[in-house]
Amino acid sequence: MTILTKEQTKRICDRVLSYSKADECIVGVSGSRNGNIRFARNAVSTAGLAEDTTVSVQVAFGNRQGTASINEFDDKSLEKVVRRAEDLARLAPENPEFMPTVGKQDYKPSATFNAKTAAIDPEYRAQAAAYAIEACRKNKLVAAGFFTDGTSFSSVANSKGVWGHQDQTMLDFTCTVRTEDGRGSGWVKRSATDAARFDPREAADVAIEKALRSVEAKALEPGRYTVILEPAATSELLGFMLFGFNARQTDEGRSFLSKKGGASRLGDKLFDEKVNVWADPWNTDVPVLPWDQESLLARQRMDLIKNGKVNALQYSQFWAKKKGVQPTAMPGNIIMAGTDKTTADLIASTKKGILVTRTWYIRMVDPQSVLLTGLTRDGTFYIENGKIKYPIKNFRFNESPVTMLNNIEEIGKPVIIGGDEVPFQMSIPPMKVRDFNFTSLSDAV
Structure with a gap:
């Protein structure tokens, strides 16, 4: 009973709503x-399949709210929850900030489901792991990685006529490869809706x-360098910044977009004019649900940065009412x-620079x-005259993505970055950035 149809979930929602006296x-x-499937030290360590289905109910009497959930679907259990x-x-x-639930919404379907991904079976997962393991054995390397795939559904309804149902699929793969002596390390991440x-x-x-x-990584003096950042190296950095595009945080002086006196930097040019960032639930590379699961507001395309200028802020229902503007749904993806x-x-056009595969252990x-x-990790290289010259030891960095996006020299082709490591489903490009600030060396590979 894990993957329910639209008709089945509609019946469940209708029954729940009919029981409510709130x-x-x-x-x-x-x-x-x-x-x-998980593998380590060139062998599969675990593999499994997990299934779950839940009904959650949130009610309100005035501005008092209660929430409960259950995984039983007979009428008696639905009334109980x-x-x-x-x-x-x-x-x-x-709740002094209580907002009534939204009225009927127009949820335009997005392309979140792919039949080929939904058909992934244990053999497919085993083959995904087997290639990495066998290739590493041949090269006297050691592989560790994790492949996961999922098929899911989400349905929402409320007492004011809201109704939405959508099926979703996803896959995510990460692999770390080390030399047997531990002196070399490489890493890769791939995400997709479509297998x-x-x-x-x-x-x-x-x-x-x-x-x-x-x-044989060499030590390079810390300092400011031109860097080529692969998408996995920038995804988390950008995530920290994008949470600041919140109207309430900005108005209350808690965002990098805040000005003194309560004003915001909306409309200000803070980034290189090549920078354009938006959210779009119907993007075919990183499609997401057409509704915000917290507010139930229908998502729309939201242009956050246009030609380097701050173009939009996200308004919750409460803050929108306070400011007399229309509320906006939380973005589910980020496209650059x-x-x-x-x-x-990008490497070929670089006279001197550093290629960064991945950043990690990031803190504000x-x-x-x-x-x-x-810190950088899993493959950091020195570039000279358009070629990778040699590997270098990893660095600690102190840098702001705001400054980084203002120092862009070139941008490459976007790739999909998803999974648990990033706050949004992302489609972001590799970037060449000048004056990236490396503050010290790290002995970790």
């Missing part, structure tokens, strides 16, 4: 079937090549414009400027 009621029905939510609402304190866009051989080959090339240039093209230093600190 002023308003919101129902969510969701389920997933997630498969995985409604009564539990109502009992909790009567006991809850009043046809995933090639496990191509992915593993990238990690293998970087592991082989990263042996790019070009047709590959990472190799200063929220007002989005100054972050972190």
Whole structure:
């Protein structure tokens, strides 16, 4: 009963709404079937399939709210979960920022489901792991990785006529390859909605090549360098910054977009004019649900940065009412414009610079400027005269993505970055950035 049809979830939602005696009621029905295979030290360590289905009910009496969930779907159980939510609402304190649930929304379907991904089976997962393992054994390397795929559904309804249902698929693959002596390391990440866009051989080959090339790393003096950042190296950095595009945080002085006196930097040019960033649930590379799962507002395309200028802020229902503007749904994805240039093209046009495969252990230093600190890892290389010259030891960096996006020299072709490591589904390009600030060396590979 894990993957329910639209008709089945509609019946469940209708039954739940019919049982409710509250002023308003919101129902969510969701389920997933997630498969995985994990490997380490050139051998499969675990594999499995997890299934789950849940009904959640949120009710309100005035501005008192209660929420309950259950994984049983007979009528008696559905009525029970409604009564539990109502009992909790009567006991809850009043919420001074309570907002009534939204009225009927127009949810335009997005392309979140792919039949080929939904058909992934244990043999497919085993083959994805097998290539990395066998290739590493041949090259006297050691592989560790994780492949996961999922098919899921989400349905939402409320007592004001909202109704939406959508099926989703996804896959995510990460692989770390080390030399036997631990002196070289390579890493790769691939994400997709459509399994046809995933090639496990191509992915593993990238990690293998970087592991082989990263042996005998040389120390380079810390300082400011021109860097080529692969998408995986920038995804988390950008995530920290994009959370600042929140109207309330900005108005209350808690965002890098805040000005003194309560004003915002909306309309200001803070980035290079090549920078264009937007959210779009119907993007075919990183499609997401057409509704915000928290507010149930229908998502729309939102241009956050246009030609380097701050173009939009996200308004919650509460803050929108306070400011007398229309509320906006939370973005589910982030897309950044790019070009047709590959990472190799960016390297070829670089006289002197550093290629960064990945950043990790990132922490906030200063929220007002989005100054972050972190480390490079799993393949960092020195570039000279358009070619990778030799591997270098990893660095700690202190840098702000705001400054980084203002120092862009070239942008490449966007790739999909998803999974648990990033706050949004992303389509972002590799970037060549000047004056990236490396503050010290790290002995980790």
